[in-house]
Amino acid sequence: MNKFEKLGLNEQLLMAIEDMGFETPSEVQEKAIPVLLANDTDMVSLAQTGTGKTAAFGFPLIQKINANDKTTQGLILSPTRELCLQITNELKNYAKYVKGLRVVAIYGGASITEQARDVKRGAQIIVATPGRMQDMINRRMVDITEIEYCVLDEADEMLNMGFYEDISSILSHTPKEKNTWLFSATMPREVATIAKKFMHSPEEITVGTKNSGTDTVQHEYYLVNGRERYLALKRLADANPDIFSVIFCRTKRDTQNVAEKLIEDGYNAAALHGDLSQNQRDMVMKAFRTRQIQMLVATDVAARGIDVDDITHVINYQLPDEIEIYNHRSGRTGRAGKSGISIVIVAKSELRKIKAIEKVLKKQFEAKKIPSSMEICEIQLYHLASKIKNTEINEEVNHYLPAINDVLRDIDREELIKKMVSVEFGRFFNYYKNAKDLNVNATGRDKAPAVDDIPGEGDVRYFINVGERDGYDWKSLKDFLRDTVDLDRDDIFKVDVKESFSFFNTNAAHTEIILQTFTDFKKDGRFVNIEISKNPGGSHKGRGRKRNGNKFSGPNKGFGKKGRKGRRR
CATH class of the missing domain: 3.40.50.300 (P-loop containing nucleotide triphosphate hydrolases)
Structure with missing residues (x-):
């Protein structure tokens, strides 16, 4: 019955x-x-x-x-x-x-x-x-x-x-x-x-507990420097060769950028966001359902209504503002009784959000390490061996076997296997052999601001590495910041524009979103960097930094005496 x-x-x-x-x-x-x-x-x-x-x-x-x-x-x-x-x-x-x-x-x-x-x-x-x-x-x-x-x-x-x-x-x-x-x-x-x-x-x-996560989803987070999110994403993808995932970003721009980077780096990826036409969206979803796309990079709004079984991973490239949204994201995997993994790539400044999600979902997150370069090479090696073993033979190849055997006749079985495996393994080994450790110590010192370093109240002053030389005055810089972070105009004040850098203030409530938004942020091909100013009066001492050949200019010592004065608003 x-x-x-x-x-x-x-x-x-x-x-x-x-x-x-x-x-x-x-x-x-x-x-x-x-x-x-x-x-x-x-x-x-x-x-x-x-x-x-x-x-x-x-x-x-x-x-x-x-x-x-x-x-x-x-x-x-x-x-x-x-x-x-x-x-x-x-x-x-x-x-x-x-x-x-x-x-x-x-x-x-x-x-x-x-x-x-x-x-x-x-x-x-x-x-x-x-x-x-x-x-x-x-x-x-x-x-x-x-x-x-x-x-x-x-x-x-x-x-x-x-x-x-x-x-x-x-x-x-x-x-x-x-x-x-x-x-x-x-x-x-x-x-x-x-x-x-x-x-x-x-x-x-x-079914389950109100506002809770499903029991078939495992929640993990990886603590990295905010500027190395994309490198962390690539390593997680390489460590899971059969990944079939949805990657969530906060904005349409980030969604498109991450998808384009993945495609350039050889991954089967595509973007799904509100700027796509309905026809483009349908094509992307058709390719994802048929697994021509392994990594679908999406905004929360565009991903609503996606109902695709067997998604192995949900990756939070950036955490959402609302815990309910995280719950919906993680619900894309672990469906119909199958298990799934929800991953968060997180900077130190966001650790408090993990605790908040744990409290509401009543689920414990597992702190995990980004796999090392040799771990990834080992995983890829075994995956390749398994793939070769399970590949069905295409009988059409028989026509070419005499010529192939002639080319390979002087190679013994063991050497032939080594050569076959090395074709794919060598690609990962050469890429990762000098790769650095991306993991951040939750209690140690690193470039990412610790949770306790971010002010909880009052006004916060920031340094940004753009100024008059980049075409900004106080008004246009204020508009740029407001539109990029999605803040009200009055949320940004005390804007002080110098020649090659600037300062501005916001209430401490906006600090986390500002630092997140300007993590690995590019405008016109150049990194735009924002840091909390160490001097609330506005001076910011520091050396220039290089990212992909772009130099970040910090103010020179004594700039205030000889340089042009910025306008303050």
Whole structure:
């Protein structure tokens, strides 16, 4: 007896379940399906991404829908186009034996008139993104005034993306007596507000602990100098030859830069961010799903709705501001009961964030070391040997064997193996043989500012290695800093521009984000460096530094007496 039968599902759904090869329901399915089938109730279900939530609401919804009535009876809102299409396809598979049931997807980036035409033909279930749904309601292309069921899937994702107003407006066009089923990985304040405003005494189901991480994900962090994040990323990739990962960056610019560097260095990588067209995005996602891309570098917004199984690693190239966002990132791996690893590449200034995440997720991070050069060479050597052993022989090679044997006839078996392996092994050995240790001692001295070195309150004065010679005055430098760090104009003050360097102040609350943003930061091919000034009065003594041939100029001793005076604002 299939275990799904015990949940109360009808014969049509059980036949589809058998076709799909499902045997055992997940925890969220076991808890949600019987309740939703037995009662006309509202429900809040808290469960991580990848735990089978679509089936948890999809099976009961299909069973309760009247397929003989062509009016729209169910509405599912999801955060992104990708997730919208995925839910639609899954529901169609679930309902393959339910005659007359139609599921229509409504999302941006496609013809709104064609979607309206599909709805008009009869759509008992609509799956929609909030923005396109609101647009169609405003144009009176869709009628949801008589729906009986409304599902909010990935509710926290939708609200993080700024859809609160759209969702509230959409729900205001639906009947009060409908059943609302809310599915979310976390329960931030905005989700609780939606539940309180639009739901009536909802049943609550929690899989795991509220706002906790999944048990199938291992959390690790690697402490490095902030300017060596990219080198650390490369070593982690080389130490995991079969890596299939999503790498998260904070900004579109960083996402593009990291992806371009990886591609230049020979990795199968691509960027996914908001500046891509829908066609470009579709091409990237298709290549990622088919594993033509091993390392997908993405912003949080662009990655929402990605539902790809077997992701081995999530790599936090930079930590997000919100702990809930880290939870969503790590939820991309360790899906469907499989194990996964969430990695954080972290500078000393960010260690306090690790502790905060541990506290909320109730998960312990393991402090690990970036593999040494020889460790990576050893891993790559064994990987190559395994790859050769497991490679299927292409019989077409037989045609060329006589000539190949003729070339290799004077080489014995052991020497031949050494030569074959050396072709690939030599590449890594030559690259890494003089590579330095990237690991930073959490308690020792290094270039990265320690947690205790960053002021907790008051004003902080900074040194930046650009000035009038680079075309800046106090106003344009202030605008550059504000736009780059995404601060308000008044957050930056006491801007003092010299010839080849400058100073400025902010409140201490902005120090961490400023130092993070200007870690390994380039403008017009040149590194722009920001440090906390040792002298709050503004003088900054120090030697120039070189990065990739670019010299950082520090002020010369006695500059204040002979140099040009900067303008202060």
